[in-house]
Amino acid sequence: MSSLLDLRLVFVTGKGGVGKTTVASALALLASQRGKRVLICEVDGRGDVAGLYEAPPTGYQEREVLPGLFVMTMDTEASLREYLKLQLRIPVVGRIGPLAKAFDFVATAAPGVREILTVGKFCYQVRERQYDLVVVDAPASGHIIGQLAAPQAINELVKVGLIRSQTDWMLDILSDPARTGLVAVCTPEEMPVNETVELAGRVRTETTVALRGVVVNRVLPELFGRQEEAVFDALCSARPRRRLDGLVGEEAGTVLAAARLAVTMRRTRAAHLDRLRAGIDPAVPLFFLPYLFARSQGLRTTRQVATSLGEELGF
Amino acid sequence: MAPARSSPASSPPPTSLDGLVAAKEIVIACGPGGVGKTTTAAAVGLQAALHHGGKVLVVTVDPARRLADALGLEGIGDTERRVPDDAFRAAGLKPRGELWAAMLDTKQSWDALIRRHAPDERTKDEILRNPLYQNISGRFVQSHDYIAMERLYEIHASSTYDLIVVDTPPTRNALDFLDAPERLADFFSSRLLRWLIVPYRSKLVNVATRPFYQIADRILGTQFLADISEFFVLFQSMYDGFVERAQSVTRLLSDRRTTFMVVSTLEAVPLREAEFFADELTKRRLHLGAIVLNKVLPGYFTDPVATGTAAAMKEQAADLAAALAPDLAAAGPELGDEETIRRVLGEVAESFLNFHVVANRERDERAHLAVAPEVLCAVPFFDTDIYDLAGLLRLGEQIWSG
């Protein structure tokens, strides 16, 4: 199977807070490091992506923040304006005023319009071929289905008109597994795993997009192998611990207890990974990213994650 | 609008969740994604049922089904279900009250709402059949926000429960749901709405609005426009009911019987968002009752003595291994290998120092927390996940009595 980086459009989703933005930013950085021209688009508009590259905030207009790496923030009103200009040749300058109101109105009245303008923009970028790869820092798993299913839903509702012909070519791109893929991010915890398994099922039945991989983020390091663990247990017993205290300071017991916590956390989390593997189509690969012990998150950690991701992808 | 809320001097603010929740009828758990809102909401509901008695309902408005996992209720749905006594007994618990749980089904709730507000049978059937309505109610998430608040209002008004704990989707959406009732009321009273509906009533489009219809027609197609209009013409008939209801919901949220519990971890991204949300609550004069800091690393990770010990252990791992080898060999010959001991000591020290970095960052974040709730509490990072009553109990005990 071809690599994730050979796709043209990748949606990165997952439960809230699992690391979607972190993974999407690292994936885009990795692709750009490998010589691709990449656009990463943030859908929720919080500015987290620019922060992870330590770049100033970006808007709807894409901006190159690192060589070959462009960032933009989704804005449905701007997308509408662009759409009207390109498709209907209606030039709209400045704020659209009454049109914005009308849009707000139609968007609320006809749900799916907002989604279609969002997804439409990405598909448009793919069609225009200005980028080798478009990475989307997509909304959380509860919402991504609505977004990815929107073109199909609109297609069922709207039988004629411009929108109809638009959704037709969008569906072409979204349904093509050689061009478009979804990456689900999760953590090795009970509920994120449940949600990922549920998401995988819904992606299959409710959308036309292919799930191309699951990234397991925040994996704690394996401290010891079996033989080493026996040694660790022995170290924790009274005599060696007392001797340690005497040699390095009073708190050897605490340091040992902390390691015990790390070992247990990793172990309980490993069980969830087994469930994840069992609940996902065997053809979908899992990629593992380590927990980052960093003072803060920025370009340095994004590079670290990109490197780990590259190793997982076999580079 | 709600009156400004300041506690009179005679009743000092509660210092524990126990005290806070005892005085409220609705607790809304909100915050950034993945921090533990659902888990905390369920844990608070459980504590209230255990200690305060009465009927406690935990309701999730989350599009994904998670609360069920935490409460051990398979296939929990839109109607409230009681957590069975067996489940409590198995966890060794004897609650004073009852714990109930529900998981909102948007489609079902919308249908019920239409049935209630529709002026007559025909309107009701026409709405339920309208393709646009089916999409709004079934497929798209935005409609979730309004219906969640509407259901909360309805359940509260039924006076069936002494306490309702509401779980919400991640913050940005939580803000949406705060605004949803008002937005809906605005929407139905908007001139724009009438404007759009006019041509389908009178077939008479005036000069000023014609361009809009022409564009809309080109983009959306006539049939779709007709569907939209029909939908809104029908909805107009329920206008008064909706607006009135939306206003009641807004009032309920700012009522003094309602409080908000913001959940966050001490990681930078979620914490900034939680602060933003707490700020918004205060701006809207909603009651910021508690902030729960979840998944906090144990305090010993920032202890200077322990950190010094770990650093020394890392540095002197080889010497220490030599000194310890005889002790360990005495416990078992296979345990006496110096090289293995050195590696283990190195890993143990390294692991501590790694978490030390994270714990320091957390401590710093906590010291600079820019919000002042009535109750501030912290939950440690547990070594296992929380997905059953025992786990919820463990979490709840950490925050309940302060």
Ligand SMILES: Nc1ncnc2c1ncn2[C@@H]1O[C@H](COP(=O)(O)OP(=O)(O)OP(=O)(O)O)[C@@H](O)[C@H]1O
């Ligand atoms: N591998 C990792 N190790 C440690 N911390 C991490 C890791 N990945 C992400 N984080 C931290 O977790 C938090 C959430 O990450 P991120 O913003 O990428 O998640 P998200 O899924 O985009 O969240 P949201 O749902 O809020 O958009 C951040 O504070 C980030 O620093």
Ligand SMILES: Nc1ncnc2c1ncn2[C@@H]1O[C@H](COP(=O)(O)OP(=O)(O)OP(=O)(O)O)[C@@H](O)[C@H]1O
């Ligand atoms: N104190 C804790 N220690 C360890 N694990 C925890 C703790 N609190 C919550 N968890 C785990 O973290 C995961 C996320 O929790 P939960 O689903 O409650 O978050 P949430 O805020 O509701 O997420 P979402 O925003 O996606 O709705 C769960 O697997 C839960 O078991």
Ligand SMILES: [Mg+2]
């Ligand atoms: Mg994000």
Ligand SMILES: [Mg+2]
């Ligand atoms: Mg939740």
